[in-house]
Amino acid sequence: MRALLIVLCVLLFSPLSRAAEPYGRDFVLLADLADAFEPPGAAEAPPPEDLRAHIRDLEQRLQEQRNAGGPYAPAQAETLGDLARLLEQTGRGREALELREKALHLVRVNDGLYSPTQAPFVREILEALRRSGDLPALDDRYNYFFRLYGSGRPPWDDRRWKALLEYVDWQREALAVELDGGDPRDRLLELYDLLDDVQEALLTPADGILKWRRLVDTVHARLAVFYLLEDLVQPQEDFRSIRGDIRRFDDPGEFDLRRERLENLHRSLKSRGKSIIEEALMLVPPQAFRERMELELALADWLQWYGTTREARQRYLTIWKALRERGDDATIARWFSGPRPLPADGAFRSAGDPSESLLVNVSVSESGRGRGAAEQPPEGQKRAIGRLTSYIANTRFRPRIVDGEVVEARYENVPWVLLYR
Numbered sequence: 091m092r093a094l095l096i097v098l099c100v101l102l103f104s105p106l107s108r109a110a111e112p113y114g115r116d117f118v119l120l121a122d123l124a125d126a127f128e129p130p131g132a133a134e135a136p137p138p139e140d141l142r143a144h145i146r147d148l149e150q151r152l153q154e155q156r157n158a159g160g161p162y163a164p165a166q167a168e169t170l171g172d173l174a175r176l177l178e179q180t181g182r183g184r185e186a187l188e189l190r191e192k193a194l195h196l197v198r199v200n201d202g203l204y205s206p207t208q209a210p211f212v213r214e215i216l217e218a219l220r221r222s223g224d225l226p227a228l229d230d231r232y233n234y235f236f237r238l239y240g241s242g243r244p245p246w247d248d249r250r251w252k253a254l255l256e257y258v259d260w261q262r263e264a265l266a267v268e269l270d271g272g273d274p275r276d277r278l279l280e281l282y283d284l285l286d287d288v289q290e291a292l293l294t295p296a297d298g299i300l301k302w303r304r305l306v307d308t309v310h311a312r313l314a315v316f317y318l319l320e321d322l323v324q325p326q327e328d329f330r331s332i333r334g335d336i337r338r339f340d341d342p343g344e345f346d347l348r349r350e351r352l353e354n355l356h357r358s359l360k361s362r363g364k365s366i367i368e369e370a371l372m373l374v375p376p377q378a379f380r381e382r383m384e385l386e387l388a389l390a391d392w393l394q395w396y397g398t399t400r401e402a403r404q405r406y407l408t409i410w411k412a413l414r415e416r417g418d419d420a421t422i423a424r425w426f427s428g429p430r431p432l433p434a435d436g437a438f439r440s441a442g443d444p445s446e447s448l449l450v451n452v453s454v455s456e457s458g459r460g461r462g463a464a465e466q467p468p469e470g471q472k473r474a475i476g477r478l479t480s481y482i483a484n485t486r487f488r489p490r491i492v493d494g495e496v497v498e499a500r501y502e503n504v505p506w507v508l509l510y511r
Contacts, residue, residue: 109320109321109360109395109396109397110395110396110397110432110484110485110486111481111482111484111485111486112317112320112321112433112437112438113431113432113433113434113438113485114433114436114437114438114439115266115321115438115441115509116442116481116508116509117478117481117482117506117507117508117509118444118506118507118509119431119504119505119506120447120504120505120506120507121504121505123444123507141176141179141180142180144176145173145176145177145180148169148172148173148176149173151169152166152169152170152173155169162196162199162200164196164197164200164201166193166196167193167194167196167197167200167211168193170189170190170192170193170196171189171190171193171210171211171214173189174186174187174189174190174193174214174218175214177189178218183218183221183222186218187215187218187219187222190211190214190215190218191215193211194208194211194212194215197211204237204238206249208238209238209249212231212234212235212238215231216228216231216232216235219231225264225267225269226269228260229260229264229269232257232260232261235253235256235257236253236254236257238253239253239254239257240253240254242254242257242284242287242288243291244291244295244296245296246301246304251304251307254288255307255311258281258284258285258311258315261277261280261281262281262314262315262318262437262439263439263441264277265277265278265281265318265322266318266438266439266441267439267441268441268511274322275346275348275349275352276348278315278318278319278322278323278352279348279351279352281315282315282319282355285308285311285312285315286312288308289305289308289309289312289366292304292305292308293305293373300373302370302373302374302375302378302381303378303381305370305373305374306370306374306381306384306385309366309367309370309385309388310384310388310435312363312366313363313366313367313388313392313435313437314433314435314436314437315437316359316362316363316392317395317433317435317437317438318437318438319352319355319356319359320356320359321438323352323353323355323356324356325353325356325357360392360396363392364389364392364393367385367388367389367392368389370385371385371386371389379412379416383409383412383413383421386405386408386409387406387409387425388435389405390402390405390406390409390488391432391433391434391435391488393405394406394432394458394486394487394488395432395433395486397486399457399458399486402458403456403457403489403496406426406488406489406491406496407491407494407496409425410422410426410491410494411494413425414494422491425488426488426489426490426491427490428490428499428501429452429454429458429460429487429488429489429490429499429501430487430488431460431482431485431486431487431488432458432485432486432487432488434488441509441511442508442509442510442511443509443510443511444507444508444509444510445474445507445508445509445510446471446474446507447505447506447507448464448471448474448475448478448505448506448507448508449464449465449467449503449504449505449506450462450463450464450475450478450479450482450501450503450504450506451463451464451465451500451501451502451503451504452482452500452501452504453498453499453500454487454489454490454498454499454500454501455498456489456496456497456498457489458486458487458488458489459483459486459487460482460483460485460486460487461479461482461483462478462479462482462483463479464479465503474508477508478506478508
């Protein structure tokens with residue numbers, strides 16, 4: 091009974107979050123889901139007999155290299171990699187992974203713990219683990235990948251910078267699939283702190299030269315993490331909640347410093363997101379038109395998602411006019427030809443299992459609020475469509491702009507899917 095009263099008090103007296111339903115977490119347009127998970131074209135495999143012959147040849151070569159150079163002969167690493175690729179084509183994925191791990195160990199023994207020659211072997215291991223669906227092992231290997239490329243610390247060359255961004259993308263994906271068993275606090279704080287440190291290093295470069303393109307990358311990455319933090323952390327005055335786990339904390343011994351810090355971050359998140367974009371806009375040069383427009387769009391979307399629709403609308407119109415003056419009709423069409431559910435940057439990674447396709451008409455007002463309805467929905471889909479239209483009603487959309495004016499818009503019989511965890 092006491093627990094029920096606590097929940098009722100939370101529902102009745104706690105302030106509602108100003109942020110909207112996060113697009114991509116529980117529902118998504120079918121077209122976006124297909125784009126996110128479009129598999130790469132697979133190379134045509136040779137006939138089984140040819141594969142077996144190639145495997146025998148490589149096994150013989152491996153033995154010869156071992157006999158000639160000993161158990162740690164450097165030449166074995168490349169042969170092990172070739173053999174792993176062939177074994178994988180025959181369905182022996184576990185054996186292939188073991189061979190890749192052996193190849194990586196050989197490179198580390200011969201070239202050093204952090205030799206760049208490890209990179210192609212680490213890459214193949216990451217790709218193999220993703221194909222196998224072993225996400226905990228993939229997480230472990232991404233941590234090694236991160237250390238191999240400098241743990242996100244300067245100085246950054248192009249390789250180390252791309253590795254940092256890839257690692258951040260993986261951490262966001264791990265949060266989306268709830269890899270930590272529903273307790274995202276450590277990963278979320280570590281990711282927040284990592285990008286905070288990166289931005290600080292970029293703003294105070296040792297050589298005094300601002301790498302503004304990397305600053306733009308960092309701002310977009312941080313904003314994506316802010317969307318996740320807004321969704322995962324739900325502070326209350328007398329309650330603590332992360333993704334629906336509501337408890338009252340009366341005992342000071344139950345104080346959780348990580349949770350408290352996340353809640354403090356959450357309370358200032360809207361202004362924090364706005365300030366990092368505005369700071370970047372002050373530093374990115376005027377001639378970097380494209381990058382500046384992308385930052386302006388990110389800021390307008392951030393404000394729109396939080397319900398500051400009047401300021402967001404003015405910013406959208408300013409972006410539209412700047413693009414029109416440039417004659418960039420292609421970007422205008424991509425950004426403003428139809429309403430776009432927010433966040434539009436893929437902050438939420440469509441981690442659940444998709445439902446069957448659901449056809450729903452969606453009208454979007456000039457203020458960016460959606461309303462969905464289905465025309466004669468199949469009996470078996472009524473409950474799912476009801477859930478979908480509820481999500482859509484709580485979503486905010488980037489509006490449609492025609493001839494410099496924000497207008498109402500519609501999705502007509504467009505397929506959507508729910509995402510089930």
